[in-house]
Amino acid sequence: MAATTILVAGCSSTAPQTRTAPNDDGTAVKTFEPVFTGAAQLGPPDLVDDGPGSLVSVEVMHGSEELEDANATYARIVYRSTSGVDDSPTEVSGVVAIPPGQPPKGGWPIISFGHGTTGVLNKCAPSRFPTLPGNGFMMQAMVLNGFAVTMTDYQGLGVPGYYHPFLDSKTFGNNMIDAVRAARRVGADLSNQWVAFGHSLGGMAAWAAADRAGVYGQGLDLKGSLAMAPAADMAGMADAAWNGTLTADQRVALVFALQSLAWSHPDLDLDRYRRGYTAEHWDQLLDCLPPNIDDILAVRSKMTNSDLKPETPADRDRLHDLLAQMALPQNKLTTPLLVIYGTEDTLVDLPWFESAVNRACAQGDRLQIEKSIGQGHSDLDSTYGLPWLRDRLTGETVPDSCPGQS
Template sequence: MLVTVLVVAALLVGACSSSPGASTSDAAPDTTVPAGASAGDLVGSPIPTESYISLRRIVDRTLRFRYLSTDPDSGGLTPVSAAVFVPRGRPPAGGWQVLAVGHPTTGTAGNCAPSLHAGLLGTVSLVASMLELGFVVVQTDYQGLGTPGRHRYLDPAPAARAIIDSVRATRTIIDDTSDQWWGFGVSQGGHAVFHANEIAGTYGRGLTLRGTVSMSPALDVAPLADAMAAGTLTEEQIAFLPLVLTGLQTIHPELVIDDYVRGPLREAFGIFLECEDVALVQKQAVVEATRPEDYRPVDAAATDRLRGWLREVSLPQGRAAAPMLIAYSDGDEVIPAPWTAKAIDQACRQGDVITSLRVRNQPHGILDIGSAATDWVAAVRSGQRTPNTCA
């Protein structure tokens, strides 16, 4: 089905419509952690680049860089790569506010770092719109994409820390930046900035978070285990499953992939982790050939283990420090609307301030919500009261 091909491509939000990559020779090769370093410190020197061709008209300058973020397991520091974009014009009074973009799912392979690609693997238009609003925009690649190590897909702790530390690094690189910052994320990135909001009052000390926007966020993913056991995964969720299992295995090495996938999906498992467009048709063929028996957990115990692991990475996990806008769709075939609505309800009961927008008949990914996001940001910026779904 052509529609499913397009939706699977949309799930990877641009990853399956690759653009010419930014030269990897631009990247600082050094990943050594300097003695006495702190989270947010730079690794090597920022590299000016003009690789993001479609942004040249609206940026004053663009730099690729590496910075340090905290590993949630060891407590040590690990390098992360990112790109920062400065808008044209003079900084406003008080300095540029920083907007940190949490990019959507691209893949888990090392070359799936958006900063390595001229189109940012699908987020270049989003970055452009934020620049036009007068933000300095930074987009992290997350740990394990573009830097050594495995990418912990959908693990909120390293992703949220990478978001916050990208803001710290940006303030070191770009003069006239404020300590005030915002988060905007889609899908995987919506999950990341949501958790960044939850830890902003502790891990984010020294910075002032004004608000976060999460679009099609993968908040509550625990129901995926029961959908697998029931044999009711959508085609979009089948394409999503290898990424989820791979991410969980980086946290839980005891996870046995063969307990959850077999048949054509198991045989072609690796292609779903890549971000190049050459395998798009093959991916679609595998999805269409996959049957419920190919993804049912081997037994009830395996389902219980998976459900528990998914709950560990699901959100909310704490009270948010700043207001949130959450936009999701009743047409989402990856993270169904009831899953997201349940997570929002839990966050409300914790005392979060949330403006929730539920749109109709749009697929997972960047949603068309008109001017709602920019209006919401403008209202928060000016100190106006925003609609509170939780009230």
């Protein structure tokens, strides 16, 4: 789930099963038709267009061994959301998974799950693959713990016509929140209580969901968020590119960030930030579906820091400012947040991350901070993550790790 993760196709030949039922006005509404024994029977989805969080479409899926072993019903959804760059309306895809059996009183609580980096191209959406490569086991664990799961692809991944605003916390927070609203319309008995969870880019998305909940999450009851190794503030990549200190993971992340910024800021000249081998193989570096996974890893391994040095100090400063504008925190939290990070992270540099945490503490956020000495980006211990999220549903007090708090 780290920034260097490659999304690999694992498509099933089994066609999704759907049926239609008439609305009161006679129009057809697509509903779930369970494709394996034990899945929940779901009613017709609410396809009324009333803005962010409303459903555009629902398409039942089949092919994830992990979710089917858990007897979950799951579907690809397209829903409406809001760009964090210009506040324009958008459409975003994702996946919703519903546990089998009888929901608890008030409906299944929801986890909004933020997946790690898969790329910045439209074809890099996890929901495009019935097997949900890299995400099935996590979603299975959430379902088995009594949660309905909604996993957004994030804007620009999966729905044509939109660009992917890589690292833009406002957009990611909006997408995570609206995925919960959309999940509650698929025809299942779901609660308005929810939690957010993610790792790496998904960790940033989970933190961003908490950051945006007070200003964008009206009508929902966020109980807490867990962000593991979150890419909360990556503005330091600009200085690292200038100083020639980027790690291999950061070089990949910077390529994605530069391409995304060029889409949102058409006046940004990419050639002031790339040269040599990196410039010549730019399209291959952006690809997320090579014929062989080793091919793209080989291309990425040949990048050098000199290929990514900004042309002038002014170019460096502009890149720093653009990345800082997208970073966390942006709003005061209204709910608990647990952040877990390692001191040997090769993507999210320790001083960059701790600066974001310090700013959050300074504005009065309630953070439980778990610093893992000697651990890196992808080897963090997450065994207590789901129990911590379940505890949020009971209202148990969360310790505040910020200096001067208890």
